[in-house]
Amino acid sequence: MSSWNLSTWSIKNPVPTIVLFLVLTVMGAVAFVGLGIDENPNIDVPIASVTVTQLGAAPTELETQVTRKIEDAVAGIGNIKHITSVVSDGATTTSIEFVLGTNTDRAVNDVRDAVAKIRQNLPQQINEPIIQRLDWVGGPFVTYTVASENMNPGQLSWLIDNDVSRALLSVSGVGQVQRSGGVEREIQVNLDPTRLQAVGITADLVNMQIRALNIDLPGGRGKVGSAEQSIRTLGSALTVGQLGAMEIVLPNGKHARLDTLGTVSDGTSEVRQMALLDGKPVVAFSVVRSTGSNIVDVERAVEKRIAELEKTLPGVKFTKIRSNGKYVEEAYHASLDSLVLGALLAVIVIWLFLRDWRATFISGLAIPLSIIPTFAVMEWAGFTLNGMSMLGLALVIGILVDDAIVEIENIVRHLKMGKPPLQAAIEAAEEIGMAVIATTMTIVVVFVPVAFMGGIPGQFFKQFGLTVTVAVLFSLLVARMITPMMAAYMMKDAPEHKTGSSKMTRLYDRMLLWALRNRVVTVIGAIILFVFSIVLFRSMPTSLISNVDRGELILNVELAPGSEISDTRAASERLTAIIKKHQEVKKVVAFIGTPAASKGGGTAGGGVVNTGTLYITLVDKTERKISQQAFEDMLRAEITSVAGVRLTFSRAGGMGGKPVRVALTSQDPLVLNQTAEAIKDQMRSVPGLSDVTTSAALLRPEILVHPDFDKAAAQGVSVQSIARTALIATLGDSDANLAKFNLSDRQINIRVQLDPKYRKDLQTIGHLQVLGNGNRLLPLDSVAHIEFGTGPFQVDRFDRQRQVTLESSLDSGTTLGEALKKVHELPAFKGMPESVKEQPLGDAEIQRDVFAGFGTAIGAAVLLIYAVLVVLFGGFLHPLVIMMSLPLSLCGALMGLVLFNQSVGLYALIGITMLMGLVTKNAILLVEYALMEIHRGVPRQQAIIHAGETRMRPILMTTIAMIAGMLPIALGIGAGSEARAPMAISVIGGLITSTVLTLVVIPVVFTYVDDFQKWLLHFFNRPEPPDANVEQKSDVVGSARH
Secondary structure, X not given: OXXXXXXXXXXXXXXXXXXXXXXXXXXXXHHHHHOOEOOOOOOOOOXXXXXXXXXXOOHHHHHHHHHHHHHHHHOOOOOEEEEEEEEEOOEEEEEEEEOOXXXXXXXXXXXXXXXXXXXXXXXXXXXXXXXXXXXXXXXXXXXXXXXXXXXXXXXXXXXHHHHHHHHHHXXXXXXXXXXXXXXXXXXXXXXXXXXXXXXXXXXXXXXXXXXXXXXXXXXXXXXXXXXXXEEEEXXXXXXXXXXXXXXXXXXXXXXXXXXXXXXXXXXXXXXXXEEEEOOEXXXXXXXXXXXXXOHHHHHHHHHHHHHHXXXXXXXXXXXXXXXXXXXXXXXXXXXXXXXXXXXXXXXXXXXXXHOOXXXXXXXXXXXXXXXXXXXXXXXXXXXXXXXXXXXXXXXXXXXXXXXXXXXXXXXXXXXXXXXXXXXXXXXXXXXXXXXXXXXXXXXXXXXXXXXXXOHHHHHHXXXXXXXXXXXXXXXXXXXXXXXXXXXXXXXXXXXXXXXXXXXXXXXXXXXXXXXXXXXXXXXXXXXXXXXXXXXXXXXXXXXXXXXXXXXXXXEEEEOOOOOOHHHHHHHHHHHHHHHOOOOOEEEEEEEEEOOOOOOOOOOXXXXXXXXXXXXXXXXXXXXXXXXXXXHHHHHHHHHOOXXXXXXXXXXXXXXXXXXXXEEEEEOOHHHHHHHHHHHHHHHOOOOOEEEEEEHHHOEEEEEEEEEOHHHXXXXXXXXXXXXXXXXXXXXXXXXXXXXXXXXXXXXXXXXXXXXXXXXXOHHHHHOOEEEOHHHXXXXXXXXXXXXXXXXXXXXXXXXXXXXXXXXXXXXXXXXXXXXXXXXXXXXXXXXXXXXXXXXXXXXXXXXXXXXXXXXXXXXXXXXXXHHHHHHHHOOOOXXXXXXXXXXXXXXHHHHHHHHOOOOEOHHHHHHHHHHHXXXXXXXXXXXXXXXXXXXXXXXXXXXXXXXXXXXXXXXXXXXXXXXXXXXXXHXXXXXXXXXXXXHHHHHHHHHHHHHHHHHHHHHHHHHHHHHHHHHHHHHOOOOOOOOOOXXXXXXXXXXXXX
16 A cells, blocks of 8 residues: 555544554653653763862962873874863863764773873872763752751761762762762861970871871781681770870970870861852752753652651751752743643634634644654653753644645535545545645655754754654644544535635735736845845844743852952852842852862862852742843842952853853963953953953962972972971871771861961961971971962863963843854954964854754755655656745744844744745645646646635645744743744744745746746757646656546
């Protein structure tokens, strides 16, 4: 049985058809329940990272001694796309991004092998490199505070680090639990430098003896009597008092109790990060999900586990203070509402045209019977109900009823000829069969290239393109099997209808006759309109994604390098007080500083204390009068009163950060910084840009120790000894090397360092004792020169070069494309030295990839549409007539965007791409019927007019139904709708203009192509086919056979 008589078979065999779609519907419904809800599709980007920490190491030293060596070592691995490094105080992280398709686990192993080969060339003082894969899951998605009247901050911190972390990490989809705020318990040995000098010992020697003595070690096995027993050596102190009583051996052979050299106490580590809720300190934790999980399901599972924990922890209260899942769920329901509302509007349009509840019901049934089975394919493919897949479903609502409308309208037309329902359904379905298949395939070949775009955009749009394709193919099955079958058995006989033409038909006839009589004017007008579209497109602003009102602002706070955490806290509290005055604000959560690189907030990496992030949660959109963007603009003007603080806003969700990011790279740091400073100064005067910052200007104060090599060598003092003396005295040893104090449930660090009151005096640091020849103690400043200086706060590198990033926010009404164009036109940017290069970064890089990907996809779609039409029509010329409808849609789409003040961005491109398939559907219906009439021997002009009259009704019905389906999205109803609106606007605008132009211009183009075909036949001295005006290989695409 061929596809051409599939409808006839379904009509004559209704039971198998009904069973098939019942099974598909049940499978889809079951699959829908199991589909996860997420914001975006899961993206697998092969990235490996190498993190190295060294206590107290400055960024410049780490860059030279560690980062560059690691970059050089991994550079020889194949399939590397980019190498990015960030070097900060005490830590360096190198991220190696591989080309898509690279096996991530194998790539990580290759990186591990490359680093192992150069490990001996790295400083011995570093902690072992941590090599792992990076998952593309974003940051924390939910944050809780923990409070209890019976616990202090230290106990709450351990509760999170131990009980909460273990409970949540057992939840499927949870990848990490991060504590914010709280403290880390440790035993502090604060030494008095005067006492150390008096007894002749250094802080480093004290630290080494504590490590050597306060330890439990295995001692083997022994047989005592008839039993074999293990031997353990227990040297650890059982109490803090016992640790203080430990005898320290002095260089002169004498002994001194540890507590006579300073104080020994059970305390907490230095606070280098904290969390505030509306200005008050809290202990909080955030959850990061693992790759492949979906945000809504994971958050629900976390909520359930938290509720279970509360029952087992009396007096402990967990409070959710941030949640991304709430917005994701709201956006999902908004998409679902748009889908349902669009479907209802499309069905109403059908009823208004047909005025027959049976025909309307049969057509409308195509929507659920196409969408529900699609869910089964989505689950099989591992998709989720995310922004892209839901957008695809909402987008095709109008398309899904298109084929059914064409089928049912043709059946109704045959019923009005006086035919019984069974005969009308069979003959109408066979007559329209090829047109339906052709129109569906044009939609498919438009979206398949979108699904298989390259790069990260390709992974992002894969679910979108394939979801649309599957749903459209199911709609084809419905149109060819269910619609004619139900019409044959549900529709009633209609009296033969021979009334005159309607007013609309008569008006259209006059327009069409005028166009056919003035062919040159009509074609020239269409060409002028197309040229205008191209000019308009080139002049329109471009962007990536429109701002979305998520109900949350992110304010980044940065003080001058060298500021203490108390300064950052004070600035955050002042900002919180200003922000909380506004009734639009629900709460303000502040995270101050960053946890150190080591687990549990130790000091292995130092941690940055001069920065903070404020998450400003707004009340619901329905409860405030201004948008999130308007509130941000208002707030920006108010918070400038806080002096000495650099304040910048970044975006919630997605990649975060600022929309405008310009990265410059060079091998010459000095030239690079000077160039970046010059561009930054000029960017601040560019209208539309705000919060302009650069990473080049960040310098921090440092204390520089310059060894006097002659004196040091004479006294037997090494550079390593000098450095270690300063390190142990001021920070203590790295966490990995610290002695441990045993508690019943864990080990805590014993940190040996100078008493805090001696660490802030440069003179005291100069008097630190260094061990020289003959165990003699020498002051540090006798073998080294100590001075104040400055060094970079952070070093960024890209592809083994220094990198400086300029960032900026966008004012309302300014698009990304406009902003980047203005930046590139700055004199400082145009006059950059040859050694400085720009690297695409952030939104600019994504926008470039998206536009390039869509350009390729649209080009491929055009070729595929033509190829499909050539195959289906059996010739090369008449498909060109249909292809001429493509440029006719561009003008309306662009004018719609201009009218509603929208830019050409990602979603607008989706709409323009979709238009390519939609407008060819209308042209196919028109051309196919004209060819069928000519094949029957009707004169060309009469055939064209008859085709226009006959196909105008289904073309208008499908177009208006599509517009109705797009209206909820265009009106911006629900969470996240601001981003999707440009897509619907471009589709509606393009459909309006292209439908009118298709009904008028395409018939004129048809006559020109037909004349050209005659000329070709005459030129090659070939006789015209019996059915004049028809290509020899075309037998009306097989649809006119009866």
